[in-house]
Amino acid sequence: MSEVNRPMSGKEIASLVQESYPDLIGGMTPWKTVGARLASDIKGNPDSIFVRAGRGSYALKEWEDVPQFTVKPRKVNPLEENILVVPRPEFLPFLPQDSGHYLRTVSLKTIMHHSVTMRRLDAEKTDKFVQLIPSFIIFKSDEVLSYKRTKKSPESRLHETHSIIFGGHLQEEDNPTLFQEDPEIMTDFIFRELYEELTFSDPIRNHSFCGILYLQKTKFERQHAGIVFAIEIGDDTNVASGEPGYHSNLEFLNWDEIEDSSVMQDTWSNQCIQHLKQSDQSHE
Structure with missing residues (x-):
């Protein structure tokens, strides 16, 4: 340029x-x-x-004479989006058969390399493909951010439920085919969903990949895999919803008391909390 x-x-x-x-x-x-x-x-x-x-x-940005253009949020029907999925027969062999862990250690490069594009409406009709869901847990010191899902969520079964996991589907343009050898750039693509869902008054301090969350008891569980990241922000950082129509009651909960909260009724939140608590204990 x-x-x-x-x-x-x-x-x-x-x-x-x-x-x-x-x-x-x-x-x-x-x-x-x-x-x-x-x-x-x-x-x-x-x-x-x-x-x-x-x-x-x-x-x-240094060109001060160029006016900055703001892109309005997309109004597309979520079910009409083209999302990234992995054929389930290819996905399952990636998962270590490690029953002692709730989240599995899997190479993100491998997952993204085997992903293909599929219309979400078609993906929801079958469990032969695993939909990739970037999933972010926001920590501020000894607290974790929670929210309540509204009735605008496309998944009616999730209405009015509480969670600590922010995120959504990876979309067609989120597969950095040119940059799959660079894990930092690949993470930037995955984080697009984080910055669509939440805004931060200061940059995040740190992030770490926790693993892949994949359950198989129900069809819905077999259809979705969470790519889970723990995000650390500063004590003075303010967080707001980028999609307030889908999030309500944003509040930080004490991590030591999280197991007594309503977020434990959310399966994915429950599994992530148990995994992170288990990790905390193993490092003590």
């Missing part, structure tokens, strides 16, 4: 990169990955050097 000295589209950037570094970019739609990478950095990195100059157009 500095060399061209003007805003550029993802296609233009991808084309110039291919000219200078022909072995760096592959795939059928490299401009989508470039655009998704820039969008993720703009939204999730307070120190990003990039800004949006228009829909699908990007500029350098």
Whole structure:
């Protein structure tokens, strides 16, 4: 962008990169990955050097004469989204047969490499594919953020339930095919969902991958796998919902007393809490 000295589209950037570094970019739609990478950095990195100059157009923040463009939240029906799934016969062998742990240690690179795109409406009709769900647990010192799901959630069985897990489906553009060798960049793509659901007054301090949460007793459980991250924020950091229509009653709960709270009735929250409590004990 500095060399061209003007805003550029993802296609233009991808084309110039291919000219200078022909072995760096592959795939059928490299401009989508470039655009998704820039969008993720703009939204999730307070120190990003990039800004949006228009829909699908990007500029350098140092260009003060370029007005910044804000993308309005999508109004798409969630069931019409194209999401990332893994065929279940391919997914199951990735899981260590370790019954002593609630979350399984699995290579994110391996999971993403085997993911394919599928319309969510079609994925919900079968358990032959596992839908990938980035799942974030927010810690502030010895407290953890909780919320109550509203009736606007597309899953009626979850209405009015409490949880500590924020997140949603990985979408088609969240698979960084150009950057799968770089775990930091791949994590940035996965974190898109975090920054859609929550806003932070300060950057997060730290994050750690906890593992893959996958249960199989019911069809719904067999259809979904949580990619679970623990997020640490500062004591003075304010958190707000980016989707207030879906979250209510945001509050921090004491971690030592979490097992007495209503979030334990949520299966995924329960499993994650037990796993993290078990990890805490093993490190004492």
